Amino acid sequence: MSATNHAQKIKQDSKDYLTTALFQLLQTKCLNEIKITDLVKRAGVSRMAFYRNFETIDEVLIEYFEPKIQSLFDAVILQIPTTQKLQELAYFFNEFSSELTLAVKREYEFIIQRIFNKHMTKFYFDEAPKRWPTIKENELVYWTHFMSAGIYAIWKEWFLDMDRSTLVEVHDLINKFQNGTALLLLADKKTEK
Structure with missing residues (x-):
């Protein structure tokens, strides 16, 4: 060596x-x-x-969680079929459930949320202009932050109380929120004309 x-x-x-x-x-x-x-x-x-x-000590956790969250987003960004995406999500939550619970309990969840937000922002800035090209850039910035915070909150709520809804139900709900809010922005464009 x-x-x-x-x-x-x-x-x-x-x-x-x-x-x-x-x-x-x-x-x-x-x-x-x-x-x-x-x-x-x-x-x-x-x-x-x-x-x-x-x-800093925070960097130890960032380096640990970054590749795990990145791989989850890679599955979404690669536009894999929904069933495979749901399998990736289920694997993620199963594999890291004790670590995510500990993050909430020991007050370092903000690190995971920061990594999540970074990847959500990248995802939406790459994906939204293709799907909804008429959304203005400043609206896209605010919408991305809105969606990121909301999606994180939904996943956290589901994760802490998995008995309330299935993974499929939560995934479908997030899709409805995403598409619904984007369509509202697009509808505003039509009424402005």
Whole structure:
């Protein structure tokens, strides 16, 4: 193994140890109660190892959740059939249910929501002009934020109380909200003429 590969392996190991340690600490503490000193001690790495990889503790969680949420959006963006999309959603919620519950309980859900919003914004800015080309850019910005916050709230509500509705019902409801609000914006265009 070359020196570069060895250094990369050590760097990745440090990240893995820090991530594991952070989730262990989050079992009993809220995110804002955890200090870098606590984290590096639990992970068995130096402060220098932490700062070689991250600037803040939040970044550990961002790096952990970003690829998971990205893969979920990739399934949507690739325009896969609805049944496959629903399978991806079901897998996501099953696979990460304890982590998402912990995020709410330990007050770092804002990190997941920020990642979600970033991907929603990208999705809508890529997709909406194709589907609804007459929506003005400033309306698209506001509509995207409105949809992102609403969709996140719906998924969170469903996730915390899955017995109320099926995954299919929630997916269909989100589609109705998305299409309905977009059509309202388009209807305004027709009445303005």
